[in-house]
Amino acid sequence: MNRAYSRLLPLTLAMLLIGNAHADVSSPSQATPSGTYRTALGGLQFTGSHLETTSNGYTVESGNLMGKDGVAGGMVVVRSPDGAVTAFIEREDGRGILQVDTEGKRTFSQDVDQVFPRNHEIDQPVQNSNSVDAYAPDNMNYIDALVGFTAKALAAREVDPMAFALGQMEWVNLSLRNSKVANIELRLAGIRITDEDIPVTTAGLANWQRQLNAQRPHYRHDINVGFSVGGDAGGWAYRPGNSSVNSIHGTSPFKHEMGHNVGGGHCYPNAGDNYKHGYNGGGGFTTNLCGNSRPYYSTPDVTVNGSVIGNAKTANMARLWREQAHRLSSYSPAFEGARLIYVSSQDQARLTVAPAQARLRVGVVARSSDVGPTSLTYGGAGITTLTVKLTDSRGVERPVKLRAQRQVPGCPGQATTMNSYVVCHPVNGGAQFMLSYEKSDNPELPSGWYNGTVELEARNIDDKNWSLPILVSLAVRS
């Protein structure tokens, strides 16, 4: 099977299946106004080189920070659907996270300096050394990440978990683009939040790996990423491997730890006489594994500020990424459908399941009647109650009630039950799916975090052959 085809973006998939590739699915992505973060950049210029809106409505933007001598840092800006901004800023004299809430209130949270101890990666036996052959540069290799947070870590830095997780993925993607590694991309597959304290230690790494690996049949992800607080390092990772634990107090520890998962060591010859290292370019320019000061993986093929940022014999992480992409994207088969990630700190999660298109009558159903309605209906305004079994931090399973609705673009104020296929006017059509959690719907639920997944399906009443599976990741606090 052609990997690239099987891993198309959900929206593109929906459009292809519905058969109108020219449908306007959403307004074009808009960059966050530079006035939002300018004062935090210390005179550096942001060269936003990448801008996208995720299917969940978050906008992700990234690029380098330019000073008078060239590349002097990097920035990732994530904007939530309600307009709150989380900007991750990396520059020589200040690393931190700027948050601007929906009322315009600004908070800058400086990183707490965390060392990467000399040997904070745990070597693992290499299982498949010939994966070089499997890398097909013309096909996308998507690496889907399940991200876990401890409640203690979120309390320590008070970040929006969705924005933080998307931002950490983007630091790696920015580094790959900067280093001209094409067709490898990290994606967020789900978020879990635990009341258990899992620190940034080797035991914490093993704990995150055990817990998140156990969830693979449900989230269909490839790599495990934990964000924690406390412990003895900025991060720990298996080398090579697919798990890391990272300090929430870093702006971008994960792009370093991910380099270890790929199989890299620090600066040559930390990992032996080979090319699997980061690179120190001098003048404060270091790549992710050998200093972690700029969003780059070492490569002899890229020149920055007048210097090559790698060496074919001693520092070529770009090569190692290409060799390991197949392994890293193959821990689970690709989920063929759309993902919706809901954390109950958001008012509501929203997913476009069918593009705005005249007379396109699409609704969403449950796969099991224990969860919710399993067929489409000619229904009107209203709310569907979904009942989903989620587990607490000790593994106890509880039924949790969620609110689900559907909105047709161009039919404002007329959110229907999720399984309705009614459109307000023949010129309207398409569907957005909305999900939320209300404490008042769950008066019996003991306090704490509950996590899990549920599978739903979008259907078209006029085309029995079309459906779009929806895999929902849920992290709910009672």
Ligand SMILES: [Zn+2]
């Ligand atoms: Zn390291």
